[in-house]
Each structure stands twice: as structure tokens, then as C-alpha cells.
Amino acid sequence: MLFARRFWVPAAATMITGFPAAAFAGEQLPQMDFANPYTSGQVVWMVVIMVALYYSLSRRALPAIGGIIENRRSRIAADLNAAQEAKVTAERTAAELNRAIMTARQASQALIAEAIANAKREAQQEAEHLNARLATELACAEAAIEAARQNALAALPLIAEDVADSLVQRLVGVEPDKRALAKALKSAQS
Amino acid sequence: MVEMDPLSQFHLQSGLGTLGRIIDFTNSNQMMVIAALIVTTVMGIGLRRAAIVPGRMQGLAELSYEFVHNMVIDTIGEEGKRFFPFVFTLFSFILVGNLLGLFPYFFAFTSHIAITGALAFFVFLLSLIVGFWHHGFRFFKFFAPSGVPAWLLPLLIPIEIVSFLSRPVSLSVRLFANITAGHVMWEVFAGFMLMLVSSLGALGVVAALIPLGLNIALTALEFLVAFLQAYVFAILTCLYLHDSIHLH
Numbered sequence: 001m002l003f004a005r006r007f008w009v010p011a012a013a014t015m016i017t018g019f020p021a022a023a024f025a026g027e028q029l030p031q032m033d034f035a036n037p038y039t040s041g042q043v044v045w046m047v048v049i050m051v052a053l054y055y056s057l058s059r060r061a062l063p064a065i066g067g068i069i070e071n072r073r074s075r076i077a078a079d080l081n082a083a084q085e086a087k088v089t090a091e092r093t094a095a096e097l098n099r100a101i102m103t104a105r106q107a108s109q110a111l112i113a114e115a116i117a118n119a120k121r122e123a124q125q126e127a128e129h130l131n132a133r134l135a136t137e138l139a140c141a142e143a144a145i146e147a148a149r150q151n152a153l154a155a156l157p158l159i160a161e162d163v164a165d166s167l168v169q170r171l172v173g174v175e176p177d178k179r180a181l182a183k184a185l186k187s188a189q190s
Numbered sequence: 191m192v193e194m195d196p197l198s199q200f201h202l203q204s205g206l207g208t209l210g211r212i213i214d215f216t217n218s219n220q221m222m223v224i225a226a227l228i229v230t231t232v233m234g235i236g237l238r239r240a241a242i243v244p245g246r247m248q249g250l251a252e253l254s255y256e257f258v259h260n261m262v263i264d265t266i267g268e269e270g271k272r273f274f275p276f277v278f279t280l281f282s283f284i285l286v287g288n289l290l291g292l293f294p295y296f297f298a299f300t301s302h303i304a305i306t307g308a309l310a311f312f313v314f315l316l317s318l319i320v321g322f323w324h325h326g327f328r329f330f331k332f333f334a335p336s337g338v339p340a341w342l343l344p345l346l347i348p349i350e351i352v353s354f355l356s357r358p359v360s361l362s363v364r365l366f367a368n369i370t371a372g373h374v375m376w377e378v379f380a381g382f383m384l385m386l387v388s389s390l391g392a393l394g395v396v397a398a399l400i401p402l403g404l405n406i407a408l409t410a411l412e413f414l415v416a417f418l419q420a421y422v423f424a425i426l427t428c429l430y431l432h433d434s435i436h437l438h
């Protein structure tokens with residue numbers, strides 16, 4: 001870059017300068033009229049004007065503009081920084097939120113599983129309890145039936161004897177011998 | 191026949207009426223004051239609001255600041271920061287002077303060799319002072335670049351010295367000749383138009399359209415030259431200061 005500029009600027013300038021310089025060779029230019037005191041005198045005033053311009057620019061305008069540009073640059077950098085930080089914070093918050101959701105979900109699932117287990121266990125206990133009571137009641141009932149049956153069975157020979165006695169009295173008209181009757185009944189039973 | 195003197199536009203007169211005659215204030219100095227006022231006004235208005243998001247005037251001020259700032263830093267390096275206000279003053283003064291000179295009846299002070307010569311001589315002097323300030327008498331090594339075979343030195347050193355001494359000459363003549371030539375050509379074409387009209391009548395009016403078109407095209411060229419020459423002057427100043435600090 002620097003290399004190129006060093007050479008093309010003087011080269012281009014020489015070309016631009018060469019043509020017009022030849023155009024008015026030999027004519028008297030007012031610029032070359034150094035007998036006129038104004039020709040060199042204007043330089044003195046130029047020095048005054050340029051010094052004034054230099055001071056007003058270098059003391060006030062240029063530092064102020066440089067400050068504005070620097071201010072903007074730092075402001076943009078600060079804003080970018082803040083945005084970056086906000087992004088990081090937001091990402092961290094989002095991650096925390098996700099983690100919290102995961103934890104809550106796991107906790108709730110554990111609670112649900114526990115509740116289901118409890119319910120199952122209680123239902124089972126209830127069922128066992130009921131079964132036991134039913135079994136007891138069944139046993140009681142069976143015992144009662146058995147006893148009733150035994151009673152009934154025990155009463156059966158007496159009834160048979162009565163029935164046989166009455167039958168014989170109707171059919172034959174005589175009172176049967178009790179002992180014989182009992183003997184006959186016994187043989188019939190077996 | 192129309193009286194025609196394309197060089198009369200460069201005649202120096204006293205400015206500011208009687209007062210100017212007493213204190214030798216010329217019409218070129220008048221334009222310099224206007225140029226300096228324009229520069230300070232643009233740069234002053236630009237920073238009046240000091241907004242983060244710049245308006246037009248502030249944008250112009252910041253743009254010119256950064257343009258010259260980048261030019262100085264890119265060419266000279268970080269050490270060039272000290273010369274930034276000087277280069278900026280030089281650049282803005284020459285640029286506004288060139289542009290003001292484009293207006294009809296305005297005086298183009300950059301068309302005077304005394305002015306451009308004084309500016310160029312100051313740049314030359316400054317580069318010398320900076321060179322000796324940075325390197326002392328080792329600054330003379332500038333004329334004998336390192337890495338050159340010894341037998342070449344008797345040839346090279348005179349060449350380097352001549353090219354160094356011709357710097358202020360080329361710097362001043364370049365600006366002066368460009369501005370002068372443009373203004374002379376303008377006036378020559380304009381005078382040609384008047385001559386055609388006065389001598390050929392209706393036909394001359396039609397024929398005068400050709401130099402008119404040339405003058406319009408020349409206006410665009412002079413506009414470019416005004417910028418280019420201010421830029422060239424500023425960048426060469428930076429280059430010379432770079433050479434003084436870094437010795438090639």
C-alpha cells in the first residue's frame with residue numbers, strides 16, 4: 001500500500017503538472033510578479049490566518065470530535081458487552097429453569113409411584129382382612145350346619161321308630177313289640 | 191473585439207477596502223479568512239450537539255476527521271498522531287480554498303506560487319526538524335539507504351539529496367500549476383465564447399455551445415482536481431513526515 005502510494009502519487013502529479021505548465025510558458029503571470037509587494041505580503045497574513053485556524057482546530061474542534069467518536073466507540077462496545085452478559089444470564093436462567101422442571105417432574109413421578117404403591121398395599125390389606133373374616137364366618141356357618149345335621153341325624157331313628165310304630169298299629173292293629181321294632185329298624189338302617 | 195485577459199483573475203488587490211490597503215490585506219487573504227471560517231464553522235456546528243447518532247453536519251465533521259486521521263495514521267504510523275491537527279489544518283485549508291476558487295469572481299488563493307511555496311517550504315522545514323529531532327545527525331543516513339553496495343553510494347547520495355531538496359518545489363508547483371491551469375482554461379473557453387458571439391452573430395451563438403460544453407466538463411474536472419490536489423498535498427506531507435521519522 002505504502003509502496004504503491006510512494007510511486008503513483010508523484011508519477012500522476014508529474015503528468016498532471018507537465019501539461020499546463022507548458023501552456024503558458026513565456027507569459028507574465030501575476031503570480032510571478034514579485035515586484036508587487038502584495039505577492040509576498042499575502043503570505044504574512046496567511047501565516048496569521050493559518051495559525052489561528054490551527055489553534056482553533058487543535059485546541060477545540062478536533063479533540064471534541066475525537067472525543068465524540070471515542071465516546072461512541074466505547075458506548076457501542078459497552079452496549080455489546082451488556083448484551084453479551086444479558087445473553088449469558090438468560091441462558092443460565094433458562095438452564096436453571098429446565099433443571100427445576102426436570103427435578104419437579106422426577107419428584108412428582110416419585111410421589112405418584114409411591115401413592116400407587118400405597119393404594120395397592122392398602123387395597124391388598126383390605127382384601128386380606130375381608131377374606132379372613134369371610135373364611136371365619138364360613139367356618140362358623142359350616143360348623144353350625146354340621147351340628148344341625150348331626151342333631152337331625154340323631155333324631156332320625158326315633159322318628160323312624162315312631163313312624164314304624166304308627167304304621168304297624170294302622171296296618172295290623174296291634175301294638176308292636178318295642179324291642180323287635182328297634183331290632184328291625186336297626187337291620188333296615190344298616 | 192472583446193477584451194480578454196485570462197490572467198487578470200490572479201491579480202492581487204487590497205481587500206477589506208481602505209483598511210486592507212493600510213495593513214496590506216489582500217483579496218487572497220480575504221478568501222483565506224472565509225475558508226478558515228468555513229472550516230471552523232463546519233467543525234464547530236458538527237460538535238455542537240455531540241450526538242451519539244450524528245446528524246448531517248456532525249457526519250460531515252466526523253467524516254473529514256476520520257478521513258484525515260486514517261490518512262495520517264496509515265501513512266506515518268502511530269507517531270503521526272501529533273501531526274494530525276497540522277495535516278488536518280493544511281488539508282481543510284487547501285481543500286476549502288480550492289473549492290472557493292471554483293466560484294466565479296472568487297479568488298483562488300491556492301493559484302499563487304507564493305502561497306503554495308510558503309506552505310510547501312513549511313512542510314519541508316517541519317520534516318527536517320522532525321528528522322533531526324528524532325535521529326540527530328544520524329538523519330543524514332537518510333541519503334545513504336542501508337543495504338546499498340558501497341560503490342553505488344557516490345551516485346546514489348547526490349540523487350537522494352537532489353530528490354530531497356526538490357520536494358518543496360514539486361509540492362508547491364503541483365498545487366499552484368493545477369489550480370492556475372484550470373482557471374486559465376476556464377477563462378480562455380469563456381472568452382472564446384464571447385468572441386464567437388460578438389464576431390459571428392447568430393451562428394456564433396450556436397458555435398459558442400461547444401466551448402460552453404467544454405467549460406461544463408471542465409467544471410467537473412476542476413471539482414475533482416480541487417479534492418485531488420488537497421489530498422495529494424496532505425498525503426505527501428504525511429509521506430515526508432513518515433520518511434523523517436522512519437528514514438525510508
